[in-house]
Amino acid sequence: MQKFLLALAAAGYLATPALAQTTEKLDAAALAKIKDEGLNRSKVMETAFYLTDVCGPRLANSEGLARANAWTKKRLTDYGLANANVEAWGDFGRGWDIDKSYVAMTAPYYHALIGVPKAWTPSTPGNLRKSVAYVNVKTEADFDKYKGQLRDKIVVLPVATPPQPNFEPDAKRLTADDLQKMADAPAGGAPTAANRPAEPNTADRMAAMRVARELRLKLTDMLLAEGAAAILSPGRGTDGTVFTTNGAPYAADAKPVLPELEMSSEDQLRLIRLVEAGIPVEVEMETKTHFQTQDLKGYNVVAEIPGTDKKLKSEVVMLGGHLDSWHAATGATDNAAGVAVMMEAVRILKASGLKPRRTIRIALWGEEEEGLHGSRNYVKNHFADPATMQIKPDHEKLAAYFNLDNGAGKIRGIYAQSNEAVKPIFTAWLQPFADMGASTVTLRNTGSTDHIAFDAVGLPGFQFIQDGLDYFSRTHHSNQDTYDRLVPDDLKQASVVVASFVYNAAMRDQKLPRKPLPAAVKPQ
Amino acid sequence: MQKFLLALAAAGYLATPALAQTTEKLDAAALAKIKDEGLNRSKVMETAFYLTDVCGPRLANSEGLARANAWTKKRLTDYGLANANVEAWGDFGRGWDIDKSYVAMTAPYYHALIGVPKAWTPSTPGNLRKSVAYVNVKTEADFDKYKGQLRDKIVVLPVATPPQPNFEPDAKRLTADDLQKMADAPAGGAPTAANRPAEPNTADRMAAMRVARELRLKLTDMLLAEGAAAILSPGRGTDGTVFTTNGAPYAADAKPVLPELEMSSEDQLRLIRLVEAGIPVEVEMETKTHFQTQDLKGYNVVAEIPGTDKKLKSEVVMLGGHLDSWHAATGATDNAAGVAVMMEAVRILKASGLKPRRTIRIALWGEEEEGLHGSRNYVKNHFADPATMQIKPDHEKLAAYFNLDNGAGKIRGIYAQSNEAVKPIFTAWLQPFADMGASTVTLRNTGSTDHIAFDAVGLPGFQFIQDGLDYFSRTHHSNQDTYDRLVPDDLKQASVVVASFVYNAAMRDQKLPRKPLPAAVKPQ
Incomplete structure (x- = not known):
């Protein structure tokens, strides 16, 4: 496997002080494999078809969500992932x-x-x-x-x-100006x-x-x-x-x-x-x-690509999106799109024959729409209880969590979620995707989806920036959130960006830097 | 009643050769009354409500169209119009x-x-x-x-x-550039x-x-x-x-x-x-x-404001729009809007106490959607048979026909329908509406609606230019052609423009100039 030290200076990147702090190793050969697999042999639309048309609406604890749980577990197993499991997170309701x-x-x-x-x-x-x-x-x-x-x-x-x-178009993409404002935005902001x-x-x-x-x-x-x-x-x-x-x-x-x-x-x-x-x-x-009312429990679907580095394989890079939806359509952009991209990202990594050092774990969350229940409870069960702020041993093993849940638009960058130290790392990781429209790192917070469950207990959880398309005008929670809204080229692009980020996080010598633990957290 | 000779030269209008040919008398006091009644005491939205919500879908020969025929006849009578009649035009079908x-x-x-x-x-x-x-x-x-x-x-x-x-807005208005192109367009063009x-x-x-x-x-x-x-x-x-x-x-x-x-x-x-x-x-x-299948006939609704000039009252200025619609919604923009505006125009004229010299006749057409049946047969029954090209005596009595059927948008001008001689007249008539957005006369033809029935036998039939809004993207023949699409200010504006045109045509010393009769027409 050929590796190279990204020539940041040659690319003019050292001009910004933030970037001067990092020299990220990027694996050009691995990236080429990811792009080749994800752009030329994509399965992302097939996955989206099964999630939407075949499984149907996936309301929390509905029959459609149960079909989706079963299908995704099987499909991830078919992709060669290990430990695929429909894991109860606790009690949900009817x-x-x-x-x-x-x-x-x-x-x-x-x-x-x-x-x-x-x-x-x-x-x-x-x-x-x-x-x-x-x-x-x-x-x-x-x-x-x-x-x-x-x-x-x-x-x-x-x-x-x-x-x-x-008189406004239903669908929009982020403009260069929109992206510049995000790049210039300070840390913080309401987590909407x-x-x-x-x-x-x-x-x-x-x-x-x-x-x-x-x-x-x-x-x-x-x-x-x-x-x-x-x-x-x-x-x-x-x-x-x-x-x-x-x-x-x-x-x-x-x-x-x-x-x-x-x-x-x-x-x-x-x-x-x-x-x-x-x-x-x-x-x-x-x-x-x-x-x-027979089974009131809620579930997440999880599966792994086991790590190959003896020292690092106990550490985990997670990626995910929520599998549940509202009921009036088939939840294509909210959030079959995110799930299909995350499943495609792990498929790409398996199909490319890459050997991640850390373990990669995909989690498809249940009951997100009613308050991030699947992810919050997973975090509580595995990493830390945000109520008591008691931290479990696996808390220190999580290298990063990446989430996708802002519709069907391609990735334009990532929210660093006020984590100043990751900004130069993500900037370097995005550099190979500048020609595919993804190059912006904003310190701004974003909210309303499952990375918040991780962020809330001091874990490095991130959501990507996506083109909005017609998410808020037409599809988000509507009766028109159907497969037809998905733009194949956008989802292919997102799949290779995510696969690359996950791979980089799994290969990096260090886990991703964290923000200081929330003040109220009392380490055990 | 105060009249004045419009000071065209003072307004800079004599700069164009076409305008130099006309000195239209405009009645400023009448126009003020029309604007006051139409803008301050409008009933156009009430009329539109009855046509759409109350009568319902108005498919050719449907129960909804029968309700609309009865309601419009009564309402026109209530407005003080004479000779209101639901007039059979011939056999339609089921x-x-x-x-x-x-x-x-x-x-x-x-x-x-x-x-x-x-x-x-x-x-x-x-x-x-x-x-x-x-x-x-x-x-x-x-x-x-x-x-x-x-x-x-x-x-x-x-x-x-x-x-x-x-990525395009559903609704659009004509831009200054769009209107300039129409103003500059030569006569002719496909009647679409x-x-x-x-x-x-x-x-x-x-x-x-x-x-x-x-x-x-x-x-x-x-x-x-x-x-x-x-x-x-x-x-x-x-x-x-x-x-x-x-x-x-x-x-x-x-x-x-x-x-x-x-x-x-x-x-x-x-x-x-x-x-x-x-x-x-x-x-x-x-x-x-x-x-x-009991009554296979088709109908038009007609009513009149009788003329007051002994010599001219046998001449008729007509205005109309089609009352029928498709069935999936309530035909608000196609064409309750046009009907409501035309009914409002005659209401305004009656309520303003104006005394037109010529008779004004409103016609609300049936069965337009299946091929302009109502208007074509009315023209055949009253004016000329386009098949045999035999002309009836009333053919010479028609001063003009004005139609409205391009959705719910305000009037931006009028199609002169290749009639070069009316261009300066209409230009002068629009002058008082320039500040309301209506000032364009195009020589271009437009088609697909009822003025074509008149134009086809050499009668001066005209359709107004309207802002498209979301007519072709959302409402035209769709299940979304509902009352909600109507923009009150646009319909008020259209009502006063139409009332003014009809009044001017009823007051003018001469009927509107005509194009040469179609070559095949054989005058009796």
Whole structure:
């Protein structure tokens, strides 16, 4: 295996002080093998097809997620990985699946509507056909005017943001200017998701959201008590795109709620306008869902490429993404894309015949969407408990964790997550990918996904920067998060970048530098 | 009523030779009344609400169109118009309405699908649950491989253009550059719809389309003969938007076809990918439609503001738009918008107390979508038969016809339809609307809507230039053509521009100049 010391000075890289601190050894021959395998014999779209179309929606503890657990374990084993395992992380809650979903307006005329059952909501008692009531409450005092009016009604709730003609493109890539701003950004920042449209989480706004959430929970109880038949809630999105959430807790002992759908904005607004104009509106709907309470545990899928260096093979480089999704589509960009890329990265490493010094472990997380449960509990079970801040022996063995969960766009760089010492290392590692669009290291934090579970206990966990494409406008948690959204060339590029990072982390003499342990952590 | 001679020279307008030929009298007081009524007391959105949400989809000869005929006749009468009438134009064909539409994938797992019955297709025999076959034929020779394979199958047809992330905005307005190009364009040009993305209709392309259409008709017959249960066709569109068409002739004696839906691209592609991978796919669907064959006639709604000038009141200025729509939504931009604006224009004129010299007649056309049937037959019944080219006496009485049918965007000018002599007149009439964005007169032809019926027999028929907004990307014939797409300020602007044009045409000493009669026309 040919190695070479990257000629950083010749490449003009020593001009920046940060880079002057590192001389990363990069293995050009290994990189060539990775690129050849990943770009010329890619399986990433085949993997994505199985995860999305074949396994289907992969809601936490659903049948689709169980199919995906079984399929990924088998496929990773087929790739030659060792110790593939569907590993319980602890108790999650109920499984829930949809067996039928139909909704239409039947008066003043027939029109099929686009709506999706909210996760963990119950069935309707057969096919309902009921008149519609519009309920618009701003405060609890407003409840009074609806009392006694709602028995057997299908209740329609207001749409916060009516659709507008959209003069902005759905899909965007990061511009050179965007990337420069990220490169120049200081360490820190709110750990929110990357590239999400700016929403300042001021204290006022958070408080208002808490109040709205409380009011909504009370409204749900009121509507149940008043004997309403079902709830039609507005889904964010336009043009047939509906963003979805859950409509009830997944806890096995959750109290009852009404059947509830999230509706296309346009359909919801038509119902509202008609009712408001005094025109009798009737809706027909049939929801069949079923709960699974036999196995309340949550799972992660893990598998390994064992290390080959006697001294280093007890150390681990991890990579992962979450296997679960929301239920209204097949979770292609959130996050079959990330899982397919991570699986492809380990396939590339195996198929290339490379011999990593450290052990490489892939983890496909369960129950991310409900609060990073899979990764947080894995970290708690294996590395450190963020509640007690007690550290386990494996904590010191983790060389790095790499995550991918910002949609289907290609990798443009990586978040150093305020870890100043890794910046020059990542900058060097990205250098061979500059011509593929990935060269930016930002000190900025990013959040909302599974690297946070590692970062929270002082482990070096990182998320890549990706082109957003139509993640926030169309696919993220929506009924349009399908295989069709995946851009093959982007996912191939991401696969070779990740494979290279993981390989570099597995070959490096030292583990990746860490930030100081969080102050509250008490080492054993 | 105060009148004034527009000081064209002072406004710098006499600099262009075309304008030097005209000195249009404009009535500033009347214009002020029109703007005041139309901008400050608009009813255009209320009208649009009734046309879309209340009347519902308005397919040719459907129950929704009948509701719209009755409602518009009454509303025009309420506005104070005379001679409101639902006037039969001749024989159209069958009425057709949807009573139920449900479609879902039930294996390998459950997933509700977005699909719309093609117009004039029949019901399924109850709720079908059948396995899916993918049929991809390029030539008639391909039929053989499917023979004997399709009994009782739900047949899925290929998707021509898979979705891609969209880096272009859905909605656009005409730029200054776009408008300048239109202003500079020579007379003539293909009479295709305005602002439609360029699709050169070469002879080769037309021939290929004819071949494809022939093949599709033969395939439809083959699938029926083979005993297939239903057809799922790909609908153009993405993200939940599905563009729809008809799936069978509307003729009362049309031969039988299978139940057929137009499907969301993403849903259709998932079915295809699964079948192609050898995974058994099952679809459940229930379509209930009914035909109406009691009254096969088609109708237009007409009403008048009688003229007040003894010599000129026998002459008529017409304005119109088509009342019918496709069936998958409520035809808001195609063409409730145009109808609402035209109704608003006559309301404004009545409410302003203006006394037009000529009679103003509004016509809301039926059956435009199937070939401008309402307007063509109205023209044939009242003005001239384009087949025989025999001209009726009223032909000479028509001062002008103004049409609006390019979506919900505001008016940016008007197509002079190769009529060089009207260019300076329209330029002068637009001058008071320059600050509202409407100032362009193009000699270019535009087509695909009802002014063509007038133009075809040598009558001065004109269509306005409008901002496209998301007409071709989202709404034109789609399941997303809903009230929500309408931009109130745009429709208010259009209403006052149209009211002003109609008023000017009714007040002008001469009728609008005409192009030479088509050569084949033989005056009586």
